[in-house]
Amino acid sequence: MMTNRIVTIAAFCVYLIFMLCIGMYFVGKNKTTTEYFLGGRKLGSWVTSMSAQASDMSGWLLMGLPGAAYLSGISAGWIGIGLAIGTYLNWLLVAKPLRQYTKVAGDAITLPEYFKNRFHDESGWLSVISAVFILVFFLFYTASGFVSCAKLFSSVFGIPYLVSLAVGAVVVISYTFAGGFFAVCWTDFFQGLMMFFCVVAVPLIAVFRMGGPAEFISSVEAFNPNFLSMFVDGATNTPYTAMGIVSLVAWGLGYFGQPHILVRFMGISSPAAIKKSRRIATVWVVISLTAAVLIGVSGRMVLGDGLLDGNGQQEIIYITMVSKFFPLFIAGIFLSAILAAIMSTADSQLLVTASALTKDFYHNKIRPQATEKELMWVSRGCVMGVAVIAVLIATNQNSTVLGLVSYAWGGFGSAFGPLVLCSLFWKRTNKQGAYAGILVGGIVDLVWAQLSGGIFDLYEIVPGFVCGLIAIFVVSLLTAAPSKEITDEFDSYRSCEE
Template identity: 40%
Template sequence: MSDHTWYILAIIIYMGTMLAIGYWSYRQTNQYDDYVLAGRGLNPFVAAMSAGASDMSGWLLMGLPGALFVTGMSELWIAVGLVAGAWANWKWVAPRLRSYTEVANDSVTIPSFFENRLGDKSRALRMVSAIIIVVFFTFYVSSGMVAGGRYFESTFGGDYLDGMLIVAGITVMYTFIGGFLAVAYTDAVQGTIMFASLIVVPVMALLYLDDPSSIWTWATSNDYGPYTSGEGNPGYFSMITGVSAAAIIGNMAWGLGYFGQPHIIVRFMALRSAKDARTGRFIGIGWMMFSIAGATFVAIVGTAFFGQNPDISIVDQKSFETIFLDMGRVLFHPLIGGLILTAVLAAIMSTISSQLLVSSTSLIEDIYMVFAKSKPSERILINLSRTAVVAVAVIAGVLSINPSDSILGLVGFAWAGFGAAFGPLVLLSLYWKRLNASGALAGMVTGAVTVFVWGSTSLGDLIYEMVPGVIVSTVVTVVVSLMTKEPDDRIQQEFASVAQKAS
């Protein structure tokens, strides 16, 4: 068989596995809480792997190795910030959020938690936060579909639209039938594929070299990739050469975004118990550190691998983001190489499915239910959620047919937007008794607006918009809360009981 046929076979095996997990999850899903939060019965391994896979996306396998290959270790500051942010998220948010969402009227979404935690009878807090989630995640899902189409286009030489529809169709199908359980377990499998690929590929590439030790000197003194002058990249291994303090702060500030990412922190809410957060932290951060180390070594080994073998071409000659895929194709049998290629597809699909489910759940739980005169039956709620999954996917798909820079540009704001709008609010909800609904709403809106304005102007060139967004959101939330009426006794007693259990 040709290499192309082997690749197709690998993709079919992968897609079939995802659909099988979706069907198994369907058999386990009987109630609405099962569909949207797996009945709060997620074990820490699945929760940790699911959070990691839905978080990292294709950036871990393509974006990071490509940036490190071209620029050097100065690109690692984002990874440092992300690891620190993820650790803090598991340490301080996961256990208390798991406990508090159950105490606060068994909240199953972030917007419903905000409303129940703060006793917001106006419902404005829930509605505004739900709208932010649905709008941002629709564009996020669209960008994932675009990535899926581009993946098929570049990997198999196929049509962009066909590839986009295949990726979107399979992802929507297992999300539609299996809900949160399907998303979590497929994410766990996808995270395992990503992890294994990032370990195996650089190790095999290192063994392929005649002189493995050359990886530590090749980039600094020899031609590779974009460097053709004969001098290489002398500052390759320096994390500070040519990098300003503002750039380092801005890159590390990516870690601040974790506290406000709905598709990540919803995994904490689904844990079996708050105690499972400790185990989840060790698994999740371990997975993340080894995966980032693997991506880093893909770049380091790649400088010598491609530099010493000029006959091995890199498909992406602009950003060099295909070095991971190109190594896999060269080093392994086409079937194994095809399975390695699915690592990128796994990263794309895990993110799409997570964002699809969160946005569709908010659409039903936090918008539809606000206007419903009576609560529908469990079966109707599940079917409404499934319908919302399809609705969000269709809108995202339409946006993906002719992708434009304006659509993809919005994704750059989304991480900072969620981080600034929800991050300070999540932390203050869990750790500050004096927080009230007025302060929460003011801070959330101000944070989102600050990110949008800062990132849309030349100010974005000074420092990443996450930094001013988080600062302004935090200040406004605290000031407005102190200037307005304090929460009633019931809210404060509920906070005290959660805090006592957590101590």
């Protein structure tokens, strides 16, 4: 048994050393905060698309979504449908305009700074409020990654949960602290490739071990025909309501407000590279999400009901299948894909949170005269501080990955999504409307998430997004129109688009 663990640990170490080497390679290459937080806007199509999708999916691609499919069948795929649509529309509608406008609006390098510059908010409070929402929601999002990591190590190696949590956090913090945006994006590029290969390989092997697609489908039908229905929850054998389907598909709305994804659009080398990135990202996400659902369904056929303990054990379905199918060292490489998923998201979230706290709070309100060197060290301190708080949240061993991600995803989609769209496409949006959109959308989401029963079972991103959008329109129309300087800037950005 000890020999088995040593072999698997060796595979993990090979992977982790490779990631740390990438981080160390970029040490000293970041001379300014623009380079540390945005890579000097020098990312190519492949790195941009793969890092965006890898940072998007996180540990829930290999744990949360397969776990949901293990319980409910292919109806868990409604989330995937919403995310695939959201991914495509985000690349199609937001990527190029945001890349252009952040250059026009004072060369902004963070989302809060873009809001501040876009609406000429001299007080700076718009970016501070945005930074606060980023801090709150990313604490939970980053915690979800650390929960995934702890479950991985404790399941594979029998290491206590809290020790596993600390190990995972140290690795992610190390290369994020050292290498900044370039390190994060290049590690995410390799991690995205690895995630894609592993998430596709596992269900394919499972299906063919069962005799092929026809035998697989027959097995699922014999087990529970509702597992093959998109309109019936296979866990309870009850039909989905329209509200239930809307709640799942509405995950796609979240993309318009995710800072760790939007920052990739801001960092691409040129707007012309976005079309290629969009195609790569769309193919990646459609295939990966489909495969993740198949992991859960095929895993239920292969492993039976052994993970139905009510404490989130279904989320180790990928881990269990890999351990069952592969020789030890190969299994270790496949299990490293979970680390790839976790690290590719947690590092991005730590960096975006640090950038918001450093640029949009510390530099904006506390030390406007701070030097670049000082800001670099403050940002690294923020990486450490946010990571420690996220670890404390993740110490709750009953947390589910999907639950934590759902909470943070809805919050960002509601607080920032409506304003991102309005700022890019509606010239009449003004500063007062921007404040209203962030506050109303974010607060409605937070309050709705605490309620349950009846209409409150609707995923909070739907009321949050809609209320935020209405607030922007109503308040903008009831208050003074933007100044000519702002509208001229908008026209200038739109002419670049054309």
